[in-house]
Amino acid sequence: MHTIAPVSDTRLRAWAVLARAALTPAAYPRVVLATRAVAPDIEDAADRIGALVAEPGSGASIAELAACDLDRAERAGAWLLTPDEPAWAGLGFDDLDSRDSRYLDAPVAVWVRGSIDPVSVLTRVGVVGARAVSPRGAAITGQIAGELVERGVHIVSGGAYGVDVIAHRAALAQGVATTLVSAAGIDRVYPTAHLEVFDAVAETGAIISEYPPRDGVEPPRLLARNRLVAAMSRQLVITEAGVRSGTLATVRWARRLHRPVLAVPADFGAAARGCDLLIGEGHARPVHSLTEVLTALGETAEPEPRHPLAY
Template sequence: MIESLVEDPEVRIALERLRAHGDPEEALARVAWSVLAEPGDGVAGALIAEMGARDALDLAVGAGSRVRPGTRGRTLLEGQARWKPRADPRAVADAMSGAGDVDARLILPGDPMWPVTLDDLGVHAPTVLWVRGDPEILCAEPRVAIVGARAASAYGEMLAGDFAGELAAGGAVVVSGGAYGIDGAAHRAALGVEGRTVAFLAGGVDRAYPQGHQQLLRRIVETGAVVSEVPCGTAPTKWRFLSRNRLIAAVSHATVVVEAGWRSGSLNTAGHAAALGRPLGAVPGPVTSAASAGCHRLLREYDARCVTTPAEIRELWGGRTDAPEVAMRSDPDQVRLLDAITGRSALTVREICRRSGVAPEKVSAMLGVLELDGMVKRVEGGWQRAGGVGRRG
């Protein structure tokens, strides 16, 4: 499959238009995977992680006789049954030309503009990202997801706008899903203060969905980014919305649910954030309001933090305060973690856990917060104290 794509001059031209970094064959293989597999396909993700995108693609569309018997073999055969009907080189070429037509960029894992927080999804991480707008915003920090109900109340939209506007004015990147209600209010408020915002779509970036947000999404492309893991031409569907939610949670340093019903899709985003160890906030509403029942559920069942102001939202990801020393001393686990890290050599998360006695999940979450606060830095081989930060006695 890759051979026929590599030899196609139209495909080579389309790939150049997408300005993808790295090995062209690897890029083509990953584009092919975005066509073959549905978002979050863990079997495809595991295969790519083990073999690389190109070799995995050869196995995926190759003969079933190459698959060894056993449970793993059956899983792979089931995957092949899903992927082979889509194994059309023309579909891959069309995906790239469609992206080129709307001036989209192709971002691959390992690219300088790839948000590494997505890698926390493991085998469920996206194989590629299709981006319209400025892809560098995906790596700008901090990034905060503001999500909630489509059928939002005036109360919910007011708060979403107030929070997003002040956070964006302070330099945060506002992340949401481009939908009606809370999402739209958050995006518009960020744009209104000339801040940065990112919309993750469930369909291709060439499709404005919902239709009523065509102009809003166009404005986001001009100053921010519209992103999807599915190729151009792909229609948004219910399961793709649910899969899209994991990207919103993973790319963000914190997630805030402003308003949500008991079964709102926003709770799916919140669930992904909680599973990834990301800070999670929920805005309370009237106890009689069905539109806030989901937020109250998050506060009760998901250990979400109650947030009512932009300052409280900043606290979720460890935003700077007027007294960082006092804030650090108030959390003994953070003090133990900082005492375990030196400025001389890089330490892995496992070694930091051993030295500090803090659980791995909490260490990973706190390292992200401390990095944002300028107290630690990620280097080759692990983590170090940031320059100018001394040990706390």
């Protein structure tokens, strides 16, 4: 069960309208203006925006689609987390708000399967990296994620092939909550091969998505997801990344949000050259042991054994 502040059905539906409108290009500028100062007149803004037609020729209004979103989410065991709820402030999304055009805006609200409680109270570390991960990268990812979990650190990742799913599985193997930020609708599994991981994450932790039920995956959404992983993480650990890896986009977001970035240096293979690039350009700090990860977090006050990584 998730812990939420009492929110009226009217206000919840208003947030659902604005969340749906944020996905509609014609309505998006109005949504931004309406939610810059989350005010008592959020319902009035939703009434105005909700009357707009969602897509040319569709005939359905944004308000009608939003009502369907809430109904489908309930059937899927999901719910809408809004800025009205105490947990919102601790998730880091508000750090995305900026007049700087380099930043995307914070999500209006997010859909959740699972419980937000462990996500909102624990130290969170994003562990991300290559999809086509090497055996070395897989071993290092499992080691870092597993040992962080043992020390009470909450793992955040994107549920993708490679490093992402290994990090999630390392937490699940210990029966510990983890957070999966999805680029698909909250009732969808992407990649479909990770169905058991998505279901297990929802049991103990949370799946979070900006996208309502039935929404599919589009390339821009894969990149948009990166900003939420970065925002939710107190620091980002890159265990392996190629020089053209989408992981580098997550690093850019983390740096803009002033989140420390750590990267495991490459060996003689090409799979992790993106890590060397980040380190060489000063965008990430090299990490050789779990102790260095904990020290960067401020989680270790005195020297510990180094726990060297499995190179």
